[in-house]
Structures are given as C-alpha cells and as structure tokens.
Amino acid sequence: MKKEKKMTLTLPAEELMSCGHLACQGCGATLAMRYMLKALGRKTVVCIPACCWSVIDGPYPYSSLDTPIYHCAFETAASTATGVKAGLEMVGDTETTVVAWAGDGGTFDIGIQALSGAAERNDDIIYVCYDNEAYMNTGIQRSSATPYGAWTTTTPVKHFKDRPKKDIVAIMAAHRIPYIATASVAYPEDMFKKMKKAREIKGTRFFHVFAPCPTGWKSRPDDSVKLARLAVQTGLFPLYEIFDGERTVINIKLKDKKPVADYIRLQGRFRHLKETEVAAIQAEVDALWERLLKRAE
Ligand SMILES: Cc1ncc(C[n+]2csc(CCOP(=O)(O)OP(=O)(O)O)c2C)c(N)n1
Ligand code: SF4
Ligand SMILES: [Mg+2]
Numbered sequence: 694m695k696k697e698k699k700m701t702l703t704l705p706a707e708e709l710m711s712c713g714h715l716a717c718q719g720c721g722a723t724l725a726m727r728y729m730l731k732a733l734g735r736k737t738v739v740c741i742p743a744c745c746w747s748v749i750d751g752p753y754p755y756s757s758l759d760t761p762i763y764h765c766a767f768e769t770a771a772s773t774a775t776g777v778k779a780g781l782e783m784v785g786d787t788e789t790t791v792v793a794w795a796g797d798g799g800t801f802d803i804g805i806q807a808l809s810g811a812a813e814r815n816d817d818i819i820y821v822c823y824d825n826e827a828y829m830n831t832g833i834q835r836s837s838a839t840p841y842g843a844w845t846t847t848t849p850v851k852h853f854k855d856r857p858k859k860d861i862v863a864i865m866a867a868h869r870i871p872y873i874a875t876a877s878v879a880y881p882e883d884m885f886k887k888m889k890k891a892r893e894i895k896g897t898r899f900f901h902v903f904a905p906c907p908t909g910w911k912s913r914p915d916d917s918v919k920l921a922r923l924a925v926q927t928g929l930f931p932l933y934e935i936f937d938g939e940r941t942v943i944n945i946k947l948k949d950k951k952p953v954a955d956y957i958r959l960q961g962r963f964r965h966l967k968e969t970e971v972a973a974i975q976a977e978v979d980a981l982w983e984r985l986l987k988r989a990e
Contacts, residue, residue: 703882704731714757716749719914721904721921722823723749724878726758726794729821729900732888735760737790738781740774742804743767744796745830745906746823768803770795771811774818790892793820797838798828801859812868815896819888822861822899825906833909841977842970843962845909850965857977862901862935869938870897875931877903879921883932883944903930911961923956928982933989941989953978 709730716723722745730737740763741747747764751757765773774793781789793811795804800822808820827845828834835845837859848854865873872894876884884902891898903924905917912920924930925945932944953975957963966974 704728704885707731709735709737709759711757711759713751713755714749715751716745717906717908717914719905719907719912719917720745720749721878721906721917722746722796722825724881724918725821725823725876725884725902725904728878728881728884729792729794729888730758730760732885733790733792733819733892736788737792738763738774738777740765740770740777740791740793742770742773742793742795742799743830744799745825746794746796748830767799769807770799770804771807771816771818771820774820775811775814775816778817791818793818795820795822796829797822797824797826798834798836800824801837801861805864809864809868812865812870812897812899815870817895817897819891819898819900821902823902823904825904825909826858827906827909829906829909840974842957842966842974844911844965845962853965862899865899866935866938868897870899871895871937872898873901873935873938874899875901875903875933877921877925877930877932878905879903879918879925880932880945887934887944909962911964912959916959920956920959923951923959926951927953927956927978929953929956929978931982931985933985941985943985943989947982950979950982 710727737760742765770793774791778791824838826839833845834847839854840858843854844850872891874887905920907914928950934942954971
C-alpha cells in the first residue's frame, strides 16, 4: 500500500479569518491576510482603505475577520493607523498591534503621502501593502505597481504599460524606518516569521506582500500560489528584509533562477508580449537581482 504523505503544520492552527468572505477564487490577498493574522494574533486592529479588501471582509454587520476593522478613505491607511494607535495609547493600551492594510494603488499612488508622513515620524504601526499590481476593486486599472508589459483596462494591449514598476521598498528604505520586509503568499512560514519579528519592533514597519489576482492577471485561480512561487524563484520578487534602511538580508537565495518566461506565460495579461519584450523583462529582472545581491550581506 502507498504510504500516506504527512504534512506538518508549522503555522498556528487558529484561524482569525473565516470562510464566507467575498473574494474571488484563488485570491492571493486573502491568503496574505490569513497568514498575517496567524502571526499577529487577536490583539490587532486592521485599518483598511478602499480596495478589494474593503469588500472581501463582508457587508456590515458581518465580517470575516475576528479582529476589529477600521474602514477608512482610500488615501488614509497610514494616518488612520497612526490615529488608532495614539487613541489606544491614550487609554493605556500599549499592547495592541495596529496595522494599515492597503492595496498597491492605496500605497504606491494615492496613500503615499500619508505613508511617507507616518514613516518619517516613525509612527508605531505595521503597514502592509498587498500588491496585486493594479486597481482591481474598480476594474483593473494600472497603478504604479503594475509591471512593464502588463495589460490593464487603462493600458490596453496596443498601449501596454511601458514604464517599470515603482520600487516602493527603496522609497521606504530611504525613510530609514526600523524594519522593511517583502513577503509572498507562496512562502507562509517566511511571512509568518517576519510578521512575528515585526510585532516586537517599535516604530514604522513596512511589508510589501506579493498577492496574485486571477481576475486581474487573467490567470487560473489554482495557479495563484504557483505564480507567487515562480515570482520568487525567477528573481522577479525577491524575499528580503531591510533593517534601519541599510542592512539588507536576502531570505531566499537563488542558485539558479528560473526563466521569467515561465511566470509570464501563465498570465493572460502578458499574452500579447513578443519574445523581444519578454527578453527585456528578463534583462531587467537580472539587473535588479544583481543590484540586490551587491547590497545584501
Ligand atoms: C479618493 C478616492 N478615489 C478613488 C476611489 C475609488 N477606488 C476605490 S478602490 C480603488 C482601487 C484600489 O486599488 P488598490 O489599492 O490597488 O487595491 P485593490 O482594489 O487592487 O485591492 C479605487 C480607485 C476611492 N474610493 N476614493
Ligand atoms: S479582484 Fe483580485 S484581489 Fe480582488 S478579490 Fe478578486 S482575486 Fe482578490
Ligand atoms: Mg491593487
């Protein structure tokens, strides 16, 4: 008889996010929330601006999260979290972790002023950007996190996105905040460990989480984790940490990177790209990876 393969559960079994949420099948952003809450625990307040997650959670009075949520305006995730933290301190609660949880549009674009202000003041919050690389909630418009070559409804095939993705991690590092990490829904243990670490640090902590979106990427829902893993294995989305804006540690070192084409060819949003354009993306990924290697310990 074939031996049954046993899976070891390394994350806590307790779920602070329940089923019945309103995300599409295969949504990476839901996995990201689930893993984050497993690490941060029940004593957490999540501040969510307009984004897919303001819908995913469910209509009032229902909620798929077992933590308080503060729904706020699109551009105010960081300032809302700062205010909630200050309010809690006023009533003597210094234990609760306050999280600003925003999409890439709410972070790279419209919320960057509030985020920069909070980071410059080193406000005591964890800011998480789940990056699905477009404004998905309003119908897949390009953001400054949309990668070069991608189709969106505002960058149609004949005018695909012709600018590179903004380097939000470098922008945050320039603020010299105590902790920055990238994370991926394909590496839950890595994300869990970094969230736990962040919880113990005071000041502004920033996470950039890669969160595939089958609806916007025109990919199969059951490919989401595979895509997130390929993004790491190709070097397109490296997993690393930056301490105090300087010391850089790569969490998953790659000996042989997989070709970026393996990642691109699974997504309809890149279907129109010619070999030369894929080669240009490969060259850019290689250059960024080499730059990261030079910076890291
Ligand atoms: C000031 C303001 N402008 C525009 C909107 C409309 N709006 C709501 S959600 C959203 C897109 C959010 O994109 P992102 O932050 O990437 O999150 P996602 O939907 O991809 O999860 C937009 C444009 C708004 N609610 N408020
Ligand atoms: S559109 Fe994308 S990010 Fe939004 S709920 Fe659906 S899969 Fe998730
Ligand atoms: Mg988005």
